[in-house]
Amino acid sequence: MTLPEPIRPTRRHVLDLDDFTRHEIETLLDTAVGMKEILSREIAQVPTLRGVSVVNMFYEDSTRTRISFELAAKALSANVVNFAARGSSVEKGESLLDTMRTLQALGADILVLRHSYAGTAHLLAQHFRGAIINAGDGSHAHPTQALLDLFTLRDKLGTLERRHIVIVGDILHSRVARSNLWGLTAMGAHVTLCAPPTLLGNEQFWLDTWPDLRIVYSLDAALQDADAVIVLRLQRERQEAGLLPSLREYAQFFALSQARLQAALTGMLVLHPGPLNEGVEIAPDVAVSAQSVIEEQVTNGVAVRMALLYHLALHLRQKGA
């Protein structure tokens, strides 16, 4: 396997996709193709990152992202430690920076951070000597999820150039939506957002940053020419907070149902970052339909994270050498 050189020798952290060029994304996805091949081998492990310490710092519950990072690091033979803390650092009585400094002193090279407050990965990046990978911070960013979505879409569609991608659901509170907006627009795709106004916010605020977006309130209209739809998870708290009259009405107008799937273009792909609320934002039979690539997304997530770890570790080593 030959790996392409990273396009950006200055890249140390992955905090969001907002500072990624198209070329850099393509390079990463190309690397991930090679990583996926490794994962398909009988012995799915290579010694590439031996001696590199990766710490998964998870301040918010997560199963699939943490396991995905852990498996990715292990497939590259890195040392992996999982660190889980509930609630914020303030509630815990120890500041996040103190915890980070402790992990740094213990020899951590790469910190994978999941946190419920936006901007936390940027905070650590200001102070940590190694590399930070943002595994989701509040409603801000989830770059590895977006990269695995891009990987899956590119794999299935061949290219993202001028493809129509719909993102439907709780966009206002979604880090997946924001990181995907950066990634998809960088790759030349046309993006449509679809959500009730209470889960979207002021349209102009979105257009100020992403002027080519299309925003519609009708999912049926949004899906008309869609090559793929990314369905977001709807947290039940949104209804309790008064943003929705009922989950029933939400499902009626915004869930991806079998009927909507059939009305859409043949072969429209269905993506979902998980975990699924079947019957709320997606019908159970849609989630397991032939057009659904939800399981592949999960598999691809490991390959994409391996590619990221590889590139960042390469940079750390070059710097350390």
Next chain:
Amino acid sequence: MRYLITHGMIIDPSQRVATIGHVLIENGKVARMYEMTDRLPDADQDLVIIDAHGCLITPGFTDLHVHLREPGEEHKETIATGTHAAARGGFTTICAMPNTRPAYDTPAVVRQVRQMARDASAVQVEVIGAATAGRQGRTLSEMANLVEAGCIAFSDDGSPISDPAVMRNALAYSRMLDVPIMSHCEDTRLNAGWAMHEGAVSMRLGLPGYPAAAEEVQIARDIHLAAMTGGHLHVCHVSTAGGVELIRHARQRGIRVTAEVSPHHLTLTDRWVLGTLDSPPSAAQGSLTQRLDQYSHVYAAGMQSMRQSADLPLPAWFNPTLLPPFDPSTRVSPPLRTEADVEALIAGLADGTLDAIATDHAPHALVDKQCEYGLAACGISGLETALGLVLTLVHRGALDMLNAIACLTEGPARVLKRTPSSLRIGTQADLVIIDPDQQWIVDVNQFVSKGKNSPLHGQRLKGRVMLTMVSGQIVYQEPGFGMTPRVTPVASRLEGILNTDDDDA
């Protein structure tokens, strides 16, 4: 000790005066003014001459809104450090907000704080009493007793009074005491969990927003309550264009409303929270077409937002890109708003809708700020950068000098219904000497205040306080200032700063 301040541009809004001359201070009072051609008093060993060539001499500033943190949070600020920071900022009178522990809500606490201020303070400290007991927003504090103990206004600053009936009663009851109710206008049900202004930047960063409307609906409510009760409503730190418009309209209708604005809301925007991203990929890599390819939408959008910051009608020495994204020093309540709001606030100052510039000096310890953005304490340590920011507006042509000084002297006095600080003969010598042209770089580590929390760290400001005098005593002086003759020609340096067309001058 007698002081003769020579060759300064004397600016006194209370007398509508702007002239070059000398000022004699004797027995703590302004004793005499000299024109340039007048014969100066003979030198004697008791007379200290301060050369103020190229500088402005103005009445001392009054700050309506300062958090001194004592008692209760002395690790953030004390009366001693806070008032010395005030002196360094040119403030000779400051009003202390009651969100301390305990709050300034009983005569005993107020008397004690005033006594501590007399012992430790560099400047005059006035006490704002809590409007409700314990700042809980339920029962009125014993306002009459508190006024007897020395309170000059009431406020639950930081904890907005959410119950309109309580606000109605506060405004009505305070009428007999003829003191303002200073309202921190915020409907906390409209901005639950907020981290910054709700707008394009919050949308991009995924931070929970504080919409302008959360401030405006409360201003509207309080204006209606002031109209009904006849009480004096003072709106603290107005930050939105809509808020300015509401206040302007209320004043046209004759409602007793005054208002203040902070230097940071007059100059900074929510783009400061965006800060700057990583530097772009080197342009030297690849061919032109390849580069165009790299610089596709993502990068175009990133650059667009940076260009928008660069297009701000702010002077070149403001540079939000000195900060990383999500820098907690930019978190303040109310939050930094948009360029349109900044323009409306400046217009509100210029047309007299807003009475005063007040710092909302809110010192915090490092640990309160070095954390998750949404958990960072709100506030900016503002006493020592206020004048620099205000003069920036003057240099930019947004405000005229006389108006700017009036908003720091006459305006706040009007809110408190007091005689403004003045350079009139026979008045207490509270004054400031300012070098309007001196450029300096903000270094929070040089702050006298314990609060090093300022987004302006590293920024270049133009205009600096050189000396502050309270009752004829020097309470702050830039090292070496005024003791050796300054040689800069006066006329050329002051040219263009003063609006000489002012009809009242």
